[in-house]
Ligand SMILES: Cc1cc2nc3c(=O)[nH]c(=O)nc-3n(C[C@H](O)[C@H](O)[C@H](O)COP(=O)(O)OP(=O)(O)OC[C@H]3O[C@@H](n4cnc5c(N)ncnc54)[C@H](O)[C@@H]3O)c2cc1C
């Protein structure tokens with residue numbers, strides 16, 4: 001299935017004989033391309049950032065920055081990669097490199113090639129007017145300070161008319177190499193599914209996971225479908241969060257509240273919706289929101305497809321209804337959406353952190369404040385072995401007038417939902433207290 005070739009900085013290279021757990025970063029560095037660095041090996045620092053040519057949304061192809069420490073080298077097969085070495089040379093710096101140099105954006109330089117790749121991906125974003133600083137939200141620098149880096153980013157103009165990488169965005173992307181039948185056959189034989197590898201990469205790098213066989217799904221067209229019809233939104237499991245955010249373009253406001261709080265742009269460029277459900281983590285950010293949206297998941301194996309409500313999908317701590325040989329094909333959101341929605345994630349840091357508790361609310365209210373709640377969905381993360389729906393809280397809201405008393409009563413009920421645990425992120429008591437506070441805050445804001 002793999003074409004076993006990758007184009008790096010315009011040159012074709014063979015990808016022969018890589019173990020499934022060899023990272024793209026290690027492979028690139030073994031090729032002598034030592035610009036990309038390993039800082040943390042867990043997606044937190046961006047020193048390993050490189051650009052991939054991906055199917056575009058606003059142009060045929062878009063340069064997308066990803067964490068090369070997390071993705072397996074084998075997933076580069078058939079892809080086009082640009083590293084800092086491919087952007088410019090010491091005598092002919094790329095505009096991003098030049099701005100970083102002249103504005104003092106680099107001191108020890110360890111983080112610089114990663115910053116430069118994340119910045120270059122944004123520099124080439126089709127239709128960019130201003131530089132979106134979120135593009136470098138997944139890059140850390142421990143010695144320069146961020147102001148000169150920000151100055152360099154904000155000083156960037158548009159690419160020159162003859163810029164080769166800008167020209168590349170107008171050409172078709174590398175052909176999708178995935179084949180669903182072959183993927184399902186591999187999964188039936190026990191291969192571990194890899195999508196964006198932002199979870200699996202951490203398992204490999206930090207926890208010693210050594211999957212004997214993996215199968216990449218990020219290029220399977222059937223898993224990358226996106227469709228909005230009169231009665232549903234269909235999100236292919238292998239779409240990245242960035243792709244979903246941009247393709248939805250505000251059509252699912254509850255998800256728009258989740259995206260900015262989910263890791264960093266660099267991670268969201270790789271992380272898929274299928275991977276977030278595949279890990280079945282009780283503290284994943286999408287499940288509470290998807291539960292509130294009444295999502296269903298379509299599962300596929302060689303035996304065919306079946307559709308399961310997300311509320312039935314999680315069966316225990318990191319356990320799901322997925323059978324051997326089965327994977328997630330897509331996620332469906334029924335339309336119309338509830339009119340009043342809110343998402344609250346409580347974490348130790350405001351941005352780029354895993355949640356301690358997450359609450360998502362979707363309500364249909366007749367006539368706004370003072371009207372009657374006709375339908376309520378409340379999804380919770382971090383308060384049980386699985387993401388759950390807060391059924392008692394939903395019942396406390398339905399058929400009630402939308403006012404402060406209802407909010408106060410429902411908040412009390414919510415504080416008692418789930419079976420929160422003590423762990424290094426938060427105590428059980430804190431989690432319970434936060435649930436109640438969260439609802440008051442969310443419902444207060446929605447009024
Ligand atoms: C620095 C960092 C920050 C993070 N921050 C957040 C955060 O804020 N919120 C959050 O929720 N998560 C966070 N994560 C976790 C991770 O990014 C998400 O869980 C992400 O959605 C995983 O998607 P992926 O495509 O990378 O999955 P992968 O790592 O490729 O796969 C994860 C698991 O799902 C399985 N899988 C993948 N695709 C499928 C499929 N289609 N069907 C069945 N199984 C499948 C894989 O076999 C694997 O077991 C963070 C991770 C990192 C490294």
Ligand code: FES
Pocket residue numbers: 037038039040041042043044045046047048049067068069070
């Ligand atoms: S090495 Fe830190 S994000 Fe990859």
Ligand code: FES
Pocket residue numbers: 105106107108109110111112140141142143144
């Ligand atoms: S310049 Fe030293 S870490 Fe950024």
